[in-house]
Amino acid sequence: MRIISGTSGGMTLRVPKTVLRPTTDRTRSAVFSILGPLVKEARVADLFAGCGAYGLECLSRGAAHCVFVDSEKAAIQIIEANLLKARFAPRGETVCAKMESWWTRPHRPFDLIFADPPYQKSPDDRAWNREILGSPQLPKLLAPEGWFILESWSQAKEPVVPTPWICRDERTYGAARVRFFQLQTSAPHE
Numbered sequence: 320m321r322i323i324s325g326t327s328g329g330m331t332l333r334v335p336k337t338v339l340r341p342t343t344d345r346t347r348s349a350v351f352s353i354l355g356p357l358v359k360e361a362r363v364a365d366l367f368a369g370c371g372a373y374g375l376e377c378l379s380r381g382a383a384h385c386v387f388v389d390s391e392k393a394a395i396q397i398i399e400a401n402l403l404k405a406r407f408a409p410r411g412e413t414v415c416a417k418m419e420s421w422w423t424r425p426h427r428p429f430d431l432i433f434a435d436p437p438y439q440k441s442p443d444d445r446a447w448n449r450e451i452l453g454s455p456q457l458p459k460l461l462a463p464e465g466w467f468i469l470e471s472w473s474q475a476k477e478p479v480v481p482t483p484w485i486c487r488d489e490r491t492y493g494a495a496r497v498r499f500f501q502l503q504t505s506a507p508h509e
């Protein structure tokens with residue numbers, strides 16, 4: 320795992336042992352090719368952050384600030400080490416909390432929100448995608464022209480996209496499916 324581009328491009332990331340499935344460099348590279356200049360000066364949230372790869376990539380590419388949220392203390396410690404190594408500590412904030420409690424707190428709107436929850440590979444696994452997209456809290460966290468990027472298992476049956484979301488793009492990279500959402504009041508990305 321490494322930061323792909325920007326001021327810390329090529330830097331190797333520490334990964335917590337509890338993270339079984341970090342997003343591949345190939346997938347992140349493709350996602351950031353799609354986002355392009357939207358990252359510059361953005362306020363970012365990296366949910367289910369793991370080692371912080373999405374948020375660190377944003378900071379390396381010029382994002383103004385990133386909040387990294389994970390419920391595992393070991394993951395937060397790894398993110399903090401990665402922030403220090405990349406010299407991004409002043410622009411990064413870590414929060415050790417469960418998603419359900421974090422997103423009910425007041426926040427300034429984010430321009431980009433990334434979520435890479437545990438994949439639902441069997442009916443017994445938690446249906447994070449349905450919970451996240453159905454949450455009344457998440458739309459309140461996104462700036463009016465902001466983007467919500469959701470990664471999931473490519474073989475999973477995805478839930479129907481509820482109001483107020485519009486899926487603007489969807490890509491599959493190996494085992495990962497990445498969907499790009501905006502709120503219905505937002506203009507399409509050109």
